[in-house]
Amino acid sequence: AQKVTQAQTEISVVEKEDVTLDCVYETRDTTYYLFWYKQPPSGELVFLIRRNSFDEQNEISGRYSWNFQKSTSSFNFTITASQVVDSAVYFCALSVYFYGQNFVFGPGTRLSVLP
Amino acid sequence: DSGVTQTPKHLITATGQRVTLRCSPRSGDLSVYWYQQSLDQGLQFLIQYYNGEERAKGNILERFSAQQFPDLHSELNLSSLELGDSALYFCASSVGGGGIPGLAGVRASYNEQFFGPGTRLTVL
Numbered sequence: 001a002q003k004v005t006q007a008q009t010e011i012s013v014v015e016k017e018d019v020t021l022d023c024v025y026e027t028r029d030t031t032y033y034l035f036w037y038k039q040p041p042s043g044e045l046v047f048l049i050r051r052n053s054f055d056e057q058n059e060i061s062g063r064y065s066w067n068f069q070k071s072t073s074s075f076n077f078t079i080t081a082s083q084v085v086d087s088a089v090y091f092c093a094l095s096v097y098f099y100g101q102n103f104v105f106g107p108g109t110r111l112s113v114l115p
Numbered sequence: 116d117s118g119v120t121q122t123p124k125h126l127i128t129a130t131g132q133r134v135t136l137r138c139s140p141r142s143g144d145l146s147v148y149w150y151q152q153s154l155d156q157g158l159q160f161l162i163q164y165y166n167g168e169e170r171a172k173g174n175i176l177e178r179f180s181a182q183q184f185p186d187l188h189s190e191l192n193l194s195s196l197e198l199g200d201s202a203l204y205f206c207a208s209s210v211g212g213g214g215i216p217g218l219a220g221v222r223a224s225y226n227e228q229f230f231g232p233g234t235r236l237t238v239l
Contacts, residue, residue, distance in 0.1 A: 035227060044117070045205065045230035091158060102171045103148065103228070105158040 002027045004094050004106035012112045013082050021077045021109045023092030029053075034068065034075045035093040039108070045091070051075065082113045118142065119231035121206050127237045133194040136234045140187055140208030146170070147189040148209070148228060149181055153202035164189055165211075196238045206231045 003026040013019045025034065036048040049059065051068050059066045063080045079086055092106040118141035128134055140147050149161040151174075160173035164183035175181075178196075183189040193200060207228035 037230075043203070044232055045207075046117075047227045047229060050227045102163070102173065103160050105160070107157045 002029075002032075002094050002096055002102070002104040004092050004104050006090075006092055006106035006109050008109045009107070010110045010112070012114060014114050015084060016081050018078060018080050019082050019111065019113075021079075021090050021092075021111065023075045023077065023106060025073050025075065025092070025094045027094060027096055029096045031096070033095045035095065035103075036066065036075075036077050037091045037093060037105075038088045039091065040088040048077075079111075082111075084113050084115055087111060087113045117229040117231065119206060119208050119229050121204075121231035121234050123234060124232065125235050125237075127239065128196060129239055130196055130198060132196050132238075133192065134196065134236065136191040136193070136204055136206075136236075138189045138191070138206030138208075138231055140189070140206075141229055144208035144210050144229070145187065146209045146211065146228075147183055147187070148207040149175075149189070149191050150205040150207065151202045152205060152233070153199075156202075158205075161191070193236070198238050201236055201238045203233045203235050205233045 005024045007022055011019060032053045034051045038046045038048055049066055056068050056070055065078045067076045075092060089108045089110045091108045094104045096102055120139045122137045126134055138147055145166045146163060148163045151159045151161055161175040162173060162181050163171040167183050167185060178194050181189060181191045207230045209228045
């Protein structure tokens, strides 16, 4: 069975601070994908990044960066110089493939960026 | 705008009733996924269809059913509704998500999902 844990339920930071959201996953599959999604107060779910299990290179996209470490089964997400617009719930998700594509989402981390 | 549409946006009904939620995937996407998001259960994967065929099943109750039609839109049917079914129901679509494991190109089927705006169901 697959599982995604996001131990941080809520985080509050002041604007311009850096913040890291933790994600730990469990799977017995050797081939899998990891995702991060953002859910702003408006409610829609926005795709941020996809990373496959064979690629442990870290990725940076503007103020966002992701650290994937298979050794610790973690896929952490860092926002640098946070902004008020970053306030949202962030979900980490794991997908394994058999005949279809099954997604397991973590419980989410609510990030509040204060001005 | 993700390109995924869901109707209706809001639905209020009574216990014991039956409702149908509709989803149109992005143009070109073959897979449709249904999720339930409630405060106490988080985001729960319900079911996936790929090109009209059921491919993956999550925590979907027997009172719930879904189908994907030849034009690729999907409907989620919820029956004998209970108070606890009140939630936000999301539909998502992806390009792939189906196929036969082990064949070349299967990794390409690990696609990100694009979510619709959701249908908020309130059961009174």
